[in-house]
Amino acid sequence: MKSHRYCVIMCGGVGSRFWPFSREDKPKQFIDFFGTGRSLLQMSYDRILPIVPKENIIVVTNAKYASLIREQLPELEERNILLEPARRNTAPCIAWAAYHIHAMDPEASMIVAPSDHLITGEQTFCDCVTRGFEFIEANDALLTLGINPVRPETGYGYIQIGPEVTPGINKVKTFTEKPNLELAKVFVDSGEFFWNAGIFLWRASVIIEALHRYDSDLTDLFDKGLADFGTDTEERFISQNFEACPANSIDYAVMEKADNVYVECARFGWTDLGTWSALYDNSQSDESANVARGAQVISYGSQGNIFLTPDDKLVVVDGLSDYIVADADDVLLICPKTREQHIKQMVNDVRMRFDKKYL
């Protein structure tokens, strides 16, 4: 029996925060940060396989990463790779995927997930997603996953829950911006706020309808291609029209406006791995509280560092604590963990001096 469940993995990010370990031609989602042999993208793919058949898994990415996708997910059929000709944030990406899937399967339900987050507790994840599919298949709902907040994180958006409509699933009361620390503590203590993980479930028809209501500029554009989606001319239609989409996030375009938005409160481990500190916190540290990926480390009076190096490199470090040391072949970065928000500026400085050479 053909499954009507689909997965859309969003894989177009070019984050520079992990530079020099992530590069313009190999961003974060393609990197095996944990030395497991699988990149974040591959882990995202592996994670959904028990729920969605592989012929229903679709990866949306920027055209320039096509060969990386084929290399990392050789089992993916060519027609399941959607190549965006331009970067336009999540709303156009999700709209395209929804139109594409709906054209092939009008009964389709879908989960949309980023490719560059880390999730632990795979079975909990599977149970949660399965419950989510059942909910949106029975309801005209836009469902988002809310993560039980384990610390007053100021780097994430939060979702405030309203009344429970079915066990574990609540109406969304509000989406909030990133709070300051004081407010984040209040959020966590209240038990009413969950982290916004940017993972969504809905039927293709339901999100298309919501887009029509809340972002008609976008649907006006995609509706012109209704005869193309799911056919040989889809690619030509996208190449001629996608760039015209205004860049917009799905949160802003739909989720914060619609009234059929629900949140499933999830208990699996989650991080967007948006910072070196998050990477540090999610990695196994040695007896000196140093984290090493690739490196053999001998340390003297050195704690709390994170070393990312080529495989099997020996790092001997003395009198260095709480630093990021990233050695990526032609670039070596040494930077206090507390200064990681400046890496973006550093990357800009590198671009000014060396153009694209080290990026």
Place this chain on the structure above:
Amino acid sequence: MKSHRYCVIMCGGVGSRFWPFSREDKPKQFIDFFGTGRSLLQMSYDRILPIVPKENIIVVTNAKYASLIREQLPELEERNILLEPARRNTAPCIAWAAYHIHAMDPEASMIVAPSDHLITGEQTFCDCVTRGFEFIEANDALLTLGINPVRPETGYGYIQIGPEVTPGINKVKTFTEKPNLELAKVFVDSGEFFWNAGIFLWRASVIIEALHRYDSDLTDLFDKGLADFGTDTEERFISQNFEACPANSIDYAVMEKADNVYVECARFGWTDLGTWSALYDNSQSDESANVARGAQVISYGSQGNIFLTPDDKLVVVDGLSDYIVADADDVLLICPKTREQHIKQMVNDVRMRFDKKYL
């Protein structure tokens, strides 16, 4: 007209102080520390060429560096490379070179110089060495070069001068061990003390005579080979006898005992490059007082560091001052300059954990 002037470059050192940039299979003297395209050995060779014809330049090294010598000094004839089958410090090395040269040219005068020091002011060096040759050709003297001390260095031995015997050349009053800082300051202020650079000039016959008088164990051994030196059987004689030489320095074996020892007060720039700090002090620093060999450096709040990396590597460093950062392919060392005396211990720790892998 055949020149009777010879040069012996001592090239057998295996110093681990510059690990991981210097390695057991490529020690300090073979490294191009300054990015000039010439290693310290090659610079030593180039420096003496205006004074000593190349057929009279002899390199003494450990057998395991034979191929490195041939690679770095391809113009050197095979018979001018003396390969020690064992490491026995400078006295046996110099004795062999003196017997070897004397067998070929009984009138030979010679300069003996280390291969891993840095000398600046080549013309001053040439003038000084030429004056030295003239002195020892006219006198049965053991001449050492004393460097005008420009700071109260505690890492060097000092030579106290006695009466001047000819302009710029004095009788040696005493050789001293490495002084503490207070004493070193007194030495420098006195004007009577000079750094012992370990560069010697003498006639081959005169040093052989001095060795007979002050280290007869050594000459007893070498005298057995008098029929072999300068012939096809020299190599066999050395392979059968050299290891029996007790390890000893020429300073201890002869210079501190003989009464015909003189010092020429030299004015060229000299350092034994025995420490990373010496390397730092002798290198051009950028506007942030960082020194880089190989690296392109972008620094933020970082001063006084020394970066040794593969050519053209980009180093981005934030909040790091007065560190040694040495990136040598399979090893990365990050260590405060003040801790460099511990590098030897680190190398031992590496050997304990990884055997020879990273050495």
